[in-house]
Amino acid sequence: MPGRNDAKEMRHSRMRLKNWFRSVPFKLRFLFRRRQADLDLNEELLDHLDRKTQAYIAAGLGPQQARRQALIDLRGFEQTKENCRDARRAHFVDASIQDMRFALRMLSKSPGFTTVAILTLALGIGANTAIFSAVYGLLLKPLPYPHSSQLLDIMTEKTSGSAGSQLGLIMPVSTGTAHDIETESQVFEAFSNFESGQSFTLTGQSVPEILNVASVDGRFFSFAGVPPLLGRAIVPADTTAGNSDVVVLSYHVWKALLGGDPHWIGRRITLNSKLYTVIGVMPPKFDMEVNPDNGIWVPRIPAPGEATKRDSSFVGLLARLRPGVSQAAVQAELKTLSNRLAAAYPKTDAGWTLQARGLEDLMHSQIDEGLFLLLGASGLVLLIACVNVSGLLLARGWDRHKEVAIRTALGAARFRIVCQFLSESLLLSLAGGAFGLLLAPWVTAGLRVFAQPYTSSSRLDDMTLNLPVLGFALGVTLLAGIFLGLVPALQVSARHIGAALKESLSGSVGGFSARRPRKLRGTLVVVEVALAVILVIGATLFARSFAKITSVKLGFRTDHILTLAVNFSKAVCDPDNQKSTTQCALAVTDLLARVKSLPGVQNAAVTSGLPGRGARVGMDLRIEGHKEKIGFGAGSAVFQRIISAGFFEATGMRILEGRSFTPNDVSGSQLVAIVNESFAKTFLSGQPLGKRISEEDDKSGQPQWMVIVGEVNDSHDWDVTGKSFPEFYTSFLQDVEDSPLPDLIVRTAADPMSMAAAVKQQVWAVDRDAPVTAIATLDQVISDEVAQPRFQALLLGSFGALGLILALVGIYGVISYNVTQRTREIGLRLALGAQPETVLRMVIREGMFIAVMGIILGIGGTLAFSRVLNSLLFEIKPYDPATFVAVSIAIAAVALAACYIPARRVMKVDPMVALRYE
Numbered sequence: 064m065p066g067r068n069d070a071k072e073m074r075h076s077r078m079r080l081k082n083w084f085r086s087v088p089f090k091l092r093f094l095f096r097r098r099q100a101d102l103d104l105n106e107e108l109l110d111h112l113d114r115k116t117q118a119y120i121a122a123g124l125g126p127q128q129a130r131r132q133a134l135i136d137l138r139g140f141e142q143t144k145e146n147c148r149d150a151r152r153a154h155f156v157d158a159s160i161q162d163m164r165f166a167l168r169m170l171s172k173s174p175g176f177t178t179v180a181i182l183t184l185a186l187g188i189g190a191n192t193a194i195f196s197a198v199y200g201l202l203l204k205p206l207p208y209p210h211s212s213q214l215l216d217i218m219t220e221k222t223s224g225s226a227g228s229q230l231g232l233i234m235p236v237s238t239g240t241a242h243d244i245e246t247e248s249q250v251f252e253a254f255s256n257f258e259s260g261q262s263f264t265l266t267g268q269s270v271p272e273i274l275n276v277a278s279v280d281g282r283f284f285s286f287a288g289v290p291p292l293l294g295r296a297i298v299p300a301d302t303t304a305g306n307s308d309v310v311v312l313s314y315h316v317w318k319a320l321l322g323g324d325p326h327w328i329g330r331r332i333t334l335n336s337k338l339y340t341v342i343g344v345m346p347p348k349f350d351m352e353v354n355p356d357n358g359i360w361v362p363r364i365p366a367p368g369e370a371t372k373r374d375s376s377f378v379g380l381l382a383r384l385r386p387g388v389s390q391a392a393v394q395a396e397l398k399t400l401s402n403r404l405a406a407a408y409p410k411t412d413a414g415w416t417l418q419a420r421g422l423e424d425l426m427h428s429q430i431d432e433g434l435f436l437l438l439g440a441s442g443l444v445l446l447i448a449c450v451n452v453s454g455l456l457l458a459r460g461w462d463r464h465k466e467v468a469i470r471t472a473l474g475a476a477r478f479r480i481v482c483q484f485l486s487e488s489l490l491l492s493l494a495g496g497a498f499g500l501l502l503a504p505w506v507t508a509g510l511r512v513f514a515q516p517y518t519s520s521s522r523l524d525d526m527t528l529n530l531p532v533l534g535f536a537l538g539v540t541l542l543a544g545i546f547l548g549l550v551p552a553l554q555v556s557a558r559h560i561g562a563a564l565k566e567s568l569s570g571s572v573g574g575f576s577a578r579r580p581r582k583l584r585g586t587l588v589v590v591e592v593a594l595a596v597i598l599v600i601g602a603t604l605f606a607r608s609f610a611k612i613t614s615v616k617l618g619f620r621t622d623h624i625l626t627l628a629v630n631f632s633k634a635v636c637d638p639d640n641q642k643s644t645t646q647c648a649l650a651v652t653d654l655l656a657r658v659k660s661l662p663g664v665q666n667a668a669v670t671s672g673l674p675g676r677g678a679r680v681g682m683d684l685r686i687e688g689h690k691e692k693i694g695f696g697a698g699s700a701v702f703q704r705i706i707s708a709g710f711f712e713a714t715g716m717r718i719l720e721g722r723s724f725t726p727n728d729v730s731g732s733q734l735v736a737i738v739n740e741s742f743a744k745t746f747l748s749g750q751p752l753g754k755r756i757s758e759e760d761d762k763s764g765q766p767q768w769m770v771i772v773g774e775v776n777d778s779h780d781w782d783v784t785g786k787s788f789p790e791f792y793t794s795f796l797q798d799v800e801d802s803p804l805p806d807l808i809v810r811t812a813a814d815p816m817s818m819a820a821a822v823k824q825q826v827w828a829v830d831r832d833a834p835v836t837a838i839a840t841l842d843q844v845i846s847d848e849v850a851q852p853r854f855q856a857l858l859l860g861s862f863g864a865l866g867l868i869l870a871l872v873g874i875y876g877v878i879s880y881n882v883t884q885r886t887r888e889i890g891l892r893l894a895l896g897a898q899p900e901t902v903l904r905m906v907i908r909e910g911m912f913i914a915v916m917g918i919i920l921g922i923g924g925t926l927a928f929s930r931v932l933n934s935l936l937f938e939i940k941p942y943d944p945a946t947f948v949a950v951s952i953a954i955a956a957v958a959l960a961a962c963y964i965p966a967r968r969v970m971k972v973d974p975m976v977a978l979r980y981e
Contacts, residue, residue, distance in 0.1 A: 108137070108140060108143060111137070112130075112133050112134070112137060112140070115129075115132075115133035115136055115137070116129045116130050116133045117129075119132050119133060159482070159486070162482055162483050162486035163486050163490065165483065165486070166483070166486040166487040166490050167490060169487060170487060170490060170491070173459070176455060176459065177491070179455070180452045180455060180456075180491045180495070181491060181494045181495045181498060182495075182498070183448045183451055183452055183495070183869065184445075184448055184449070184452060184491060184492055184494075184495025184496070184499070184543060184547075185494075185495045185496075185497075185498035185499040185501075185502060186444065186448060186499070186502070186865060187441070187444050187445030187446075187447070187448035187449070187495075187499070187543070188445060188492075188495055188496045188499030188500075188536065188539055188540055188543065189498070189499030189500065189501070189502030189503045189506065190441040190444055190445070190499075190502075190503075190506060190862070191438070191441045191442060191444075191445050191499075191535075191536075191539055192499055192500060192503040192528070192532060192535065192536040192539070193441075193502070193503040193504070193505075193506030193507045193510060194434070194437050194438045194441045194506070194510065195438065195532055195535045195536075196503065196507050196510075196526050196527060196528060196529075196532045197434055197437075197507065197510040197511075197526050198434050198435065198438055199525075199529075199531055199532055199535070200523075200524075200525030200526040200527065201434065201525070201526065202434060202435075204525055204531075205423070206422060206423055207289065207346070207348040207349060208287050208288055208289055208351070208422075209288040209289075210288075210383075211422065211423060212421065212423065213383050213384040213386075214381065214382075214383055214384075214421065214422045214423075215251075215381070215382045215383075215384065215393070215419040215420065215421055215422070216379065216380070216381060216382075216419070216420055216421075216422055217236060217241075217244060217380040217381075217382055217397070217417060217418070217419050218233050218234065218235060218236065218380075218417075218418050218419075218420070219233070219234055219235070219236050219240065219376060219401075219415045219416065219417055219418070220232065220233050220234075220415065220416050220417075220418050221233075221234075221414060221415060222414055222415065222416045233418070234376040234415075235376050235377055235378050235379050235380070236376055236378055236379075236380050236417070237372060237373045237374070237375060237376045237377075237378065237411070238256075238365075238369045238370055238371075238372050238373075238378050239370065239371050239372050239373040239408075240373065240376075240404060240412070240417075241254075241256055241378050241380045242370040242371070243400065243404065244380065244382075244397075244400065244417070247400060248382075248396060248400070249396065250384065250385055250388045250392055250393050250396050251382040251383060251384060251385065252383055252384070252385045253282070253286050253382070253383040254282065254286070254380065254381065254382050254383075255279065255280055255282045255283045255286040255287075255380075255381045256279075256280050256363070256378050256379060256380050256381070257277050257278060257279040257280065257283060257352055257363060257378070257379045257381070258277070258278040258363060258377060258378060258379065259276075259277045259278075259352045259353065259379055260275075261275075261276040261277070261278065262274065262275065262276060262630065263276045263334040263335050263359065263361075264334065264335055264336075264630055264632055264633075264832060264833075264834055265320065265332060265333065265334055265834075266333045266336070266632070266832045267332065267333045268320055268321075270834075271630075271632070271831075271832050271833060271834040271835075272320060272357070272834050273357070273628075273630050273834040273836050274316065274334070274357050274358070274359050275353050275354040275357050275358045275359070276353070276358075276359055276360070276361060277351075277352040277353045277358070277359075277360050277361075278360075278361055278362065278363035279297060279352070279360050279361075279362065279363055280299075280302055280362075280363050280365075281297060281298050281299030281300070281301060281302045281362070282299070283296075283297060283351075283360070283381075284296030284297060284311075284360075286381060286383065287349070287351055289345070289346065289349050291311065291343035291344060291345055291346075292314065292343075292344045292345060292346045292347075293317075293325055293328055293343060293344040294311075294328040294329075294341070294342050294343035294344060295342055295343050296311060296342075296343055297309065297311055297342070297343075297360060297361075297362050301342075301362040302362045302363060302364055302365070303364070304364060306362075307361070307362040307364050308337070308338065308339050308340060309339060309340050309341075309342045309361070309362060310332070310334065310339040310340070310341055310342065310359050310360065310361050311341075311342060311343040311344070311345060311359065311360040311361075312327075312341060312343070312344050312345070312359050313344075313345055313349070313350070313353060313355050313356075313357070313358040313359060314344060314345060314346060314347040314349070314355070315347075315355055315356050315357065315358075316357060316358065316359060317344045327341050327344075328341055328342065328343070328344070329341065329342075334359075334361075335632070335633050336632060336633050336634055336832075339361065345360075351422075352379065373408055373411040373412065374411060381422075382419065390419075393419050394418075394419065397416075397417040397418065397419060398416065398417070400417060401415070401416045401417045433851060433855055433935065436855070436859075436931070436932075436935065437855065437858055437859070440598060440601065440858070440859055440862045441862060443594050443597060443598050443862070443866060444598070444862050444865055444866055444869075445539065445543065446594055447591050447594045447595060447598075447866045447869045447870060448543075448869060449543050449546050449547040450547075450587050450588075450590055450591045450594070450873070451591060451869045451870075451872060451873050451876075452488075452491065452547045453546070453547040453548070453550055453551060453587060454584045454587045454588060454591075454873055454876060454877065455876065456484070456487070456488060456547060456548060456551040457550065457551040457554065457583060457584055457587070458584065458876070458880045459551075467480060480552070481549075481552040481553060483552075484548055484551060484552035485544070485545065485548045485549065485552055487548065488544045488545070488547050488548020488549075488551075488552075489541070489544035489545070489548065490544075491544065491547075491548075492540050492541070492543045492544030492547065493540055493544065495540070495543070496536060496537070496539070496540030496543075499536070499540075500528065500533075500536060503528060503536075504528065507526055507527075507528070509854070509858070510526060511523050511526055512850070512854065550583070550587075554583060584876075584877045584880065584881075585877060585913050587873070587877075588870075588873045588874055588876075588877045588913050588917070589913055589916045589917045589920065590917070590920075591869065591870045591873045591917065592870045592873070592874065592913065592914055592916075592917025592918065592920075592921065592954070592958070593917045593918075593920035593921035593924060594866060594870070594921065594924075595863075595866040595867050595869065595870035595917070595921065595954070596917060596918050596920075596921020596922060596924075596925065596950065596951070596954060597921050597924045597925050597928070598859070598862055598863040598866040598867070599863040599864075599866065599867050599950050599953075599954065600921070600922075600925045600946060600947060600950050601859055601863065601925065601928075601932065602856070602859040602860045602862065602863030602864075603863070603946050603949070603950055604932060604936060604939060604941060604943065604946055605852070605855050605856040605859045605860070605935075605936070606856045606859075606860055607939050607943070607946065608852060608856070608935075608936040608937045608938070608939050609849070609852045609853055609855075609856040609937075611937050611938045611939060612783060612849050612852055612937050613849065615779055615783055616779075617778060617779045617780065617783070617845070618716060618776050618777055618778030618779060618780070618787075619714040619715050619716050619778050619780060620714060620715030621840075621841040621842045621844075621845050622841075622842060623665075623810055623811050623812065623813075623815055624713070624714070624808060624809065624810050624811075624815060624840060624841035624842075625808075625809040625810075625811060625815035625816065625818055625819060625822065625838070625839075625840060625841075626673050626806065626807070626808055626809075626837065626838075626839055626840070626841055626844060627806070627807050627809075627819070627822065627823075627835055627836070627837055627838045627839075628673065628806045628807075628835070628836045628837040629654070629669075629805060629806065629807050629826055629833055629835060630833055630834045630835075630836070631647065631650060631830050631833050632830055632832035632833055634830075634832065635647060635650045635829070635830045635833070636650065636799075644730070644799040644800050645730075645799075647799050648729075648730070648795075648796050648799045650829050650830060651669055651707065651795065651796075651799075651805055652796075653829050654669075654807070654825060654826060654829045655667050655668070655669065655707065655709075657825040657828060657829065658807070658809055658822055658825050661818065661821055661822070661825065663811050663812045663813050663817075663818060664809055664810070664811055664812075664818065665713075665810045665811060665812055666709050666712050666713040666809075666810040667709065667713060667807065667808065667809045667810070668706060668707045668708070668709040668710035668712075668713045668714075668807075668808050669706070669707045669710075669795055669805035669806065669807055669808070670704060670705070670706045670707070670710055670795075670805065670806050670808060671703075671704055671705035671706070671795075671805065671806070672704055672806065673806045673808070673837065673844070683701075683758075684701055684756050684757065684758055684791075685756065685757045685758075685766055686746055686747070686754070686755075686756050687754065687755040687756070687757075687766075687768065689746075693746060700788045700789065701742070701788070701789045701790070701791070702788055702789070702790045702791075703758070703790070703791055703792075703793065704790060704791075704792050704793075705792070705793050705794075705795050705798050706724065706792050706793075706794070706795060707724070707794070707795040707796070707805075708723065708724040708725050708726055708728070708794070710723075710724070710792075710808065711723050711775060713808050713809070713810045714780075714808065716775050716776055716778060717775060717776045718773055718774070718775055719740065719773075719774045719775060719776060720751070720752055720773060720774040721737070721751075721752050721771075721772050721773030721774060722772055722773050723737070723773060724737070724792075724794045726796075728794040728796060728797055729794075729796040729797060730796060730797055730799070732797070733770060734767060734768065734769040734770070734793075734797055735769055735770050735771075735772045735793075735794060735797070736756060736769040736770070736771050736772070736791050736792065736793050737771065737772060737773040737774065737775060737791065737792040738751050738771055738773075738774055738775075738789075738790070738791045738792070739774070739775055739776065739777050739778070739787065739789065739790045739791070739792075740774065740775075740776055740777045740787075741777050741787050741788060741789045741790065742789035742790060742791055743774050745789050746789065747771075751771045751774050752771060752772070752773070752774070753770065753771065754770075754771045755768040755769065755770055755771070756768070756769055756771065756791065757769065769793065771791075775792070777790075783845065783848045783849055806837075807822070807826075808841075809822055815840045815841075816838075816840060819838050823835045823838075852937065855935070867954065867957070870917070870954075871957055871958065871961045872961075874910055874913060874914060874958050874961045874962060875961040875962075875964065875965065877910070877913065878906060878909065878910040878961070878962050878965045878966065879964075879965040881906075881909065882906060882965045882966070882968060889902055903966050903967070906962070906965070906966035907959070907962045907963060907966050909962075910958065910959075910961070910962030910966070911955070911958065911959060911962060914954070914955060914958035914959075914962075915955065918951050918954055918955060922947060922951065925941075925942075925947070926942060928941075929941035929942050
């Protein structure tokens with residue numbers, strides 16, 4: 064019959080399922096059928112107990128006696144069940160789930176404690192997660208090139224001359240030196256050379272755009288090992304005459320300027336008034352030797368006889384290490400090669416040493432110290448938070464002595480009690496980590512602002528909460544949970560059962576428990592205060608350093624000045640055509656006249672370098688009457704800036720002696736120069752007027768003398784935190800060929816940015832193909848210069864304040880807890896005649912002892928880290944006595960206030976109420 068067959072089939076199905084389940088390992092079955100396993104265990108033990116009971120009855124014992132003896136043999140029914148569960152090992156999962164549920168119930172009963180603990184941990188974990196996202200994205204994440212750790216940039220460093228050594232002058236190599244390295248080196252397997260820092264003007268689009276260009280050889284892209292996103296890369300055939308009018312675009316240029324149209328491959332664009340064929344587009348993260356926001360690559364065509372030239376260093380040389388070669392072997396080989404080249408070519412190579420640095424190190428050099436400092440500071444904040452919460456858990460755990468005593472008496476092992484307390488701390492840390500992840504994006508946004516002046520936008524995009532960062536956050540959360548819960552768990556679970564039960568039954572907390580928690584919590588608070596002292600002293604040092612930076616006298620005015628870079632097209636100013644200098648001078652003169660005529664413009668001038676942004680031009684000079692030249696070749700630093708008349712007036716610099724440039728200082732007139740105070744004092748004994756200097760010789764080999772007609776004050780527009788170097792100024796109209804692409808400075812009566820559009824229109828009226836870039840007020844430029852120390856001071860100040868608040872909460876908590884625990888003792892003292900003021904001093908003395916010990920320990924810790932701080936501070940020592948004394952007094956004063964509040968309650972204690980206190 065169908066019904067009977069269906070039932071039979073169902074029985075067979077159940078039998079097959081049962082047989083399959085029996086074939087599964089026991090632990091897996093237990094995980095999925097814990098309740099059934101417990102029922103089976105209970106039935107098995109009951110059966111064993113019944114058999115034992117029957118055996119004793121058969122031996123002549125009564126039923127009750129037989130049952131009792133069977134239970135004794137079984138060593139407790141429930142305890143035996145627990146032992147059997149532990150023997151299964153898979154019971155750990157079930158026990159953990161039970162512990163978590165119990166921990167959740169316990170924490171929900173104390174919402175105030177739970178909220179404070181979670182918020183405290185959220186601040187520490189969130190700050191660490193955010194800063195690690197910056198550390199990982201900017202420093203730890205490998206560059207987007209295969210085996211990027213093997214890629215090196217070879218440069219040459221000045222080693223002779225005291226001033227040269229102080230400057231750490233590093234230059235590219237000459238083409239002759241590059242050729243020698245490639246032919247003689249045994250530690251490298253591949254090379255590529257390039258020239259970077261060039262600029263091309265893209266025209267034919269909506270507005271002219273300036274692009275950052277790297278001229279590369281045919282091996283460059285195969286050396287990098289990254290294929291193009293579209294099209295092909297530059298190959299050796301493209302670096303020959305007649306085949307070099309090709310270009311490879313960065314992803315951003317292709318996307319932002321050309322609309323991301325894939326059909327641009329094979330089409331032509333106009334760069335510097337010349338047509339180039341687009342042959343490829345690189346992936347978004349590829350930025351080798353260019354700015355990815357506006358970078359392109361073109362072929363580099365070697366000049367005839369270039370491989371033997373050594374009189375100029377302009378070639379960048381990239382090298383890939385052979386597998387297994389160490390950095391020490393690389394430096395040893397380059398040192399040997401440097402010595403041979405210095406002996407063979409003393410005029411050009413003596414005093415220079417070849418150096419190799421990894422591409423990753425070069426990208427990270429400007430921000431690694433600052434970021435690791437912030438990571439260390441955020442780590443201290445998290446450590447303070449953990450110590451704080453650990454103290455709270457210790458106090459809370461000691462208040463649960465009855466529970467622990469009863470559980471221990473009922474047979475709970477110490478490991479189970481420790482697991483229970485660790486479950487609570489892990490729940491707190493996980494909740495804190497979850498809230499910290501909500502806080503992390505806000506801190507990350509601030510870090511992007513900090514890092515923006517020092518890295519490309521593609522690297523900034525890596526500062527996200529990606530998988531490695533989330534893994535770090537999870538690891539920090541778990542470690543924090545274990546750290547803050549382990550000490551309280553071990554201390555509470557180690558108590559003597561008899562003493563604990565005696566206290567439980569008496570309903571009091573006696574001397575056995577009074578000292579140990581006080582000492583342990585006091586130790587934790589000492590550590591907490593010490594860490595806070597380190598943070599506060601560090602934050603104060605950075606705040607004072609930043610205050611000194613902002614108080615530096617720049618030597619020029621920054622208010623109401625608009626700065627912008629004007630890049631005239633080759634049709635107007637061609638640096639390769641000397642006949643273009645007259646036309647370029649006329650264009651600049653016309654532009655200045657147009658800008659000055661604008662309503663609201665007070666003055667305008669051009670310069671070869673914008674304050675705070677321009678690249679320094681180091682020169683070798685001859686001074687009339689001096690046998691030796693001065694400058695980098697002689698081991699000293701001399702810089703040149705080319706300016707137009709009105710520059711000093713526009714920037715507010717002072718003419719100390721002589722005169723400024725005038726419109727009459729043009730090509731064909733007497734060459735003139737103006738020097739700064741440092742130049743006059745260093746080389747001209749403070750009497751510069753009328754002296755003659757020369758930066759180059761004429762065709763007959765005679766010096767082209769420039770007469771010094773003025774002296775101006777020193778300025779810090781190159782580097783706000785750096786010292787002033789000897790500098791001389793030449794007239795733009797007399798030196799057009801050395802500065803064909805000027806930068807414009809405009810002094811306005813109103814808001815400078817409101818004049819930007821009108822000034823750009825005047826630029827395009829003179830040259831419609833001239834890109835206008837770097838538009839900013841001089842105030843903003845200088846503000847960007849101090850962005851790093853400002854952000855460090857701000858963030859460290861925030862960390863210091865947070866650490867101090869947490870430490871004070873810890874002091875308040877330990878004193879308040881101790882007062883509560885010693886209520887009976889205090890009541891007894893008062894009942895026996897002690898004065899409230901005496902007890903008040905006793906309580907304050909106890910708290911201040913903790914604070915002073917923490918301050919002393921913190922000062923020692925700060926001194927230990929003084930070397931790390933030394934390179935990051937400006938005009939202040941990391942062991943500045945005034946800072947140490949001021950911070951110590953301030954923390955002691957605030958700690959005194961934190962002690963006074965709970966101590967004040969002592970004076971209001973009623974002795975009779977205190978003696979009845981439980």
